[in-house]
Amino acid sequence: MADLRSNFLGIKSPNPFWLASAPPTDRETNVVRAFKAGWGGVVWKTLGEDPHVVNVNGPRYGAIHGVDRQLIGFNNIELISDRPLDVNLREIKKVKREWPDRAMVVSLMVPVSEESWKTIIPLVEETGADGIELNFGCPHGMSERGMGSAIGQDPEYIENIARWCKQATRMPVIVKLTPNITDIRNPARAAQTGGADAVSLINTVNSIMGIDLDSMAPNPSTDGKGSHGGYCGPAVKPIALNMVAEIARDPETASLPVSAIGGISTWRDAAEFITLGAGNVQVCTAAMVYGFKIIEEMVDGLETWMDEKGYSTLEDFRGAAVGNIVDWKYLNMNYVVKARIDQDKCIKCGRCHIVCEDTSHQAISTEKDGERYFDIKDEECVGCNLCASICPVEGCIEMVQMTEGDDPRTGKPISMDYANWTTHPNNPSAAAE
């Protein structure tokens, strides 16, 4: 059986699934329930200075839904912990003592002052917690007060605060990054330069979830008004995957440990982040949608898959996909594919035809022997993957590589040699490459 034990910055947990700093890790009751359910660790909901913040008394969450109200995206305007600091510290200490095998990381957010950070850190250290996560990510509310993502958007602040924190503790320091920036590599580099042991990402994305067309109020609405919240859930996973990959691909930060966050809902999502170099993963929205029991599927799914693949530890496949993320210019221009429709699986909905006809390359026919029948016109098909993407039947349309003959669309012979844009005759700077 695969070994799911995780060692992230020396912080050990029975599995790589931590609950992210968020409402599920707000208090002892929740965290103990999570540990009983099988979660490997938690990042305790962000602590701040007393007097503690207060939340709105109206809705904190908004959602967008897909088919059958399946939650696709989620957002919140909840602030950091709205309980007194000493209450949180007392509970953290108690839970860590009772659950020594689980990871207990504490998220922190205090003003940009060395004294503030150096005051709160010893208090956390005293609890026996395993590490701290600096919340430079929350994009709502706290950012208006110069904290959260306001820090995460400024590499100089990131570096300085990381340095103060490292000076103040022997605990591992994780810097949590905001995705509300143009290039994630800059804050990641700054964290590394400041001495942070790791980064965690992504925090939530600036978002307005919708407008009520009767009241003209945004969702969620506080007495008819709303402010932007932080977007998360399955919809943000692709953004998070890219940012995690960016850090893994950047020579400067390639060895910087990453705790991956962003729409992780299943074991498969987690495995994907680990293949991009993540040392562990943090989950929030999925737990808030289904409850803590989903950890059972995540652990079992990851174990089963690892057994099937012959991976005995997480390290066996960690980073395995990083090398396959490249700049566009290095993609093989000689790789030619054509769509292939499995007629046994085809239910004849015709969507592939109409989307190709209306929005792409007019490469799918509709009829054979007077019957409804959808097939690919190789002479038109550019292999774009639109048809396969929108086909309602999984595995019905696949993109199949041409390995010999001529491409009926271009008339050019298929070459199995690798050739990319850098040497392509149409590239004006080809000679320079």
Next chain:
Amino acid sequence: MTSSSTATEISTHRLEAHEYQQNFADLHPPLNAHQASVEASRCYFCYDAPCMTACPTSIDIPLFIRQIMTGNTTGAARTIFAENIMGGMCARVCPTETLCEEACVRNSCEEKPVTIGFLQRFATDAYMETAQHPFKRAPETGKTVAVVGGGPAGMSCAHRLAALGHSVTVFEAREKSGGLNEFGIASYKSTENFAAREIDFILSIGGIEVKNGQALGDGLELDALRQNYDAVFLALGQGGSNNLGLDGEDVDGVINAIDYIADLRQTPDLGALPVGRRIVVIGGGMTAIDIAVQTKLLGADDVVIAYRRGQQQMNASRYEQELAQTRGVKIVHWAKPVELNSASGNVQAVRFERTSLDEGGKLVGTGETFELAADMVFKAIGQVLLTEPIANSAGPELTRGRIMVNDERKTSLNNVWAGGDCIDGGEDLTVVAVEDGKIAATSIDLYLKSNAA
């Protein structure tokens, strides 16, 4: 009442009042908003959608389902009504399992089509509750059209003509309009007086005058209508019932199913309907199912449908057959009635001969017989067009006993169109009748605007 019987086994009030209410409640309770939203999201929004092709009225099904999915129920209803003003009734009575839902591509992958009929009902019911009308009439054209028959074909045609600005007079023989929607189909498919409410909805467009109690041939002559109106649409239905051709068919207890159903649909007290303990229904179509199920629901003990051919040949859909069977109706195939046995003027039993197909595919008796005891025998072996009402006028040409029409539903007479069950090729379906009316109205409109009228 249909039949005053002296047989002791026929009686009224077999059930408690609440049992009638329960038995004749809506066959399929309507979808609620959540159910509709879940079901609508199953639609794939197919290209050149097979469901739409399968619908005799060509309703844009993918569009109306997408409208439901986005919360635009009003738009969904308008999409439906644009092609089928009786979309509400069709949602209830269409054999969707052999029309749109049979064509649904979801059958290919999971053998469970989108329940198009239920969704159509969801949208149309919601719209009709608002007491609005989805269309505005075009300016008055000054042209007049007589529609004979206030059933689905007649009302569909009248509505479209009115919408196009023509003035329509509907002549309906009965005191209530709606035709078989009102008098024919099973009660549990059209609850809460839906047929009558739908007629009111159709008439609310304006421009349609309905004259009830005016039957063709009874002071109302086709010749005169052709003279007094610019065009005539005949939607006569099929007023006659086929007979078994057996001796003693006129004894008490041998009843035309269609007549009994009409009584059932109109009675204010289901318990007052006399029903036997042992019922034999002869026929294999929807009417046979409707009478069999409803007599069972009225409290009959044994109800048997006897059909002279096999299950495959039954006009009633498989769904309807199963409906009957799950309500406790027994269906006997390959049996034709050969003798009615009666005593004291009441039917007692029917003797059947078993049948089979000979080598040439012709139905033949095998000589083997059996008898089914019966207090009531219902004839549900088809309807015929009564031609007497048009006998006094220069009538349209008939073929196979029904009115001959071309693709535009025009008869052999220059200003007369026809549609519904009275025309050759009619399929005895509400939705087909609605389409006939629509096609005829379009043709009539062209005729009227061409100034030939």
